[in-house]
Amino acid sequence: MRQIILKGRPDGMPSLDTFQFINEDVPDRNQDEVLLKTLYLSVDPYMRGRMSDEPSYVKPFEVGKPLNGRIIAQVIESKVDKLKEGDIVTGIFPWQEYIVAFPNELRRLDVHELPISSALGVLGTPGLTAYFGMYHIGEPKEGETVVVSSAAGAVGSIAGQLAQKRGARVVGIVGSRTKADYIIETLGFDDAVNYKNEDVGKGLKTKCPDGIDVYFENVGGEISDDVWPLLNTFARVPLCGAISAYNLASDEEDIGTRVQWPFLKARIKMQGFIVGDYSEHFSDAYKELTQLVKKDELHFEETILEGFDRVPEAFIGLFSGDNIGKQLVKVAEPDK
Ligand SMILES: NC(=O)c1ccc[n+]([C@@H]2O[C@H](COP(=O)([O-])OP(=O)(O)OC[C@H]3O[C@@H](n4cnc5c(N)ncnc54)[C@H](OP(=O)(O)O)[C@@H]3O)[C@@H](O)[C@H]2O)c1
Structure with missing residues (x-):
């Protein structure tokens, strides 16, 4: 599988050269873990701060290590009670095509409600x-x-x-x-x-x-x-x-x-x-936002680039205004 690592710290605007794609083995899974396939990946402006080696409210990324952020993924192997194969989940993970995770690192999404990608945008x-x-x-x-x-x-x-x-x-x-x-x-x-x-x-x-x-x-x-x-x-x-x-x-x-x-x-x-x-108030806010979206009283847009190889381009585009609404990368289709 492919993974994206921080090749070097940018001074000024990041470029495609800030990122490096490497090939890694799909991680081994223990009995109490699940194997996920990345479906959508979020690129966010705050990640630029993490590329610099400066103290902040979140730790800097390490050079030579994978970047990470919130993703939506599908469970493709599971022997745990809480999650079954096919479930759609979200969590914060490295930028890579497959992930091994513990169930408590994941939140399952209700796929019948709204487009799953909205969990990274209006409902995220x-x-x-x-x-x-x-x-x-x-x-x-x-x-x-x-x-x-x-x-x-x-x-x-x-x-x-x-x-x-x-x-x-x-x-x-x-x-x-x-x-x-x-x-x-x-x-x-x-x-x-x-x-x-x-x-x-x-x-x-x-x-x-x-x-x-x-x-x-x-x-x-x-x-x-x-x-x-x-x-x-x-x-x-x-x-x-x-x-x-x-x-x-x-x-x-x-x-x-x-x-x-x-x-x-x-x-x-x-x-x-x-x-x-405000994390202790998230669930009330989430409910209110969901209701507004369902009633068509809150509009949202997503700008989606297709393909894992386009993650750096999507990220850099945030700083030239390429996106309307939430910028996402679609990495894979969910299995039916
Ligand atoms: N405090 C928090 O917890 C928190 C959480 C999430 C996001 N944020 C912050 O909220 C802001 C918006 O984030 P977002 O995820 O919604 O990103 P976004 O607005 O969807 O994307 C970035 C947009 O910023 C504008 N932009 C880029 N460079 C600019 C510049 N030099 N001067 C003026 N505008 C520029 C561009 O739009 P134009 O085409 O209009 O220039 C671009 O499309 C960011 O500052 C982000 O760091 C804070």
Whole structure:
């Protein structure tokens, strides 16, 4: 089977050369383990942080060792009671085509409910991140204005729709005309600013005439510097990500506007969070998101590249905006 290892730590933007495909034997399985075939693999922006040797909330990947992340897989050999052959499961595992796992490392998915891939997107980490960031930190209220950056992405597309469910007016910041059309026409956002062809500050000023009450922060950098002056008194900023800084080279610095004094004057709350902080509330959020999707009240998109060999391309594409909604790689078809 094939496995993807971290060949070397990137300085700046990763390239195809950051990754190496190697051939490994399919691991041996003990009686109390199951053998899985990888079906879908998630590539996520935070993985870029793990490619650098810097302390963070999650350990760096090791050079020469497999990268890992959340996958969806099918059980193809099992002698344990809890799981049978054919079951579809999810867990966090190395990027490889076959996996040996203990049942307690896996969550079985209900394949009759929704497409199984949604467990990596709207009904997985991105959906939960949007939910907790928006509802527990952003707390949008009826009639308020919410701005979401990376608004057509996996987290942003859900965060914006959730804000609308609280009666807020929602404007998204995106990197293309296609994405602007998508968030307005398909997701129902009220307006969009395309940071690649318009001035973000001017665009937002026009499109948010009452100022901004919640800014769901996914990107950081100059885009966000243009948002700060438009924040209203008592605005909230769920600080979910800062993707514009993830690929800075070692000799580049992430320098921008100083916010302390203006934030103090306007009593603005900015709170960084990691979705795992809310793990004890996951099951309630999951139920609510599932209901919304089933009732067709929460739309989601997946950009799926086919083939294990396309994992590096899918990952790098996150940083050039190739994806709409959740970026996934389909590795194999499930057996019937
Ligand atoms: N705190 C948590 O627990 C948590 C959990 C999950 C994700 N996150 C964070 O949430 C953010 C979104 O993650 P996601 O999985 O939903 O990814 P995503 O938004 O689906 O994909 C990344 C998108 O970011 C935009 N982008 C890339 N480089 C950019 C740059 N230099 N400046 C501005 N925009 C850029 C691109 O869209 P455009 O075409 O619009 O530029 C790209 O499509 C990331 O910052 C991620 O690290 C945080």
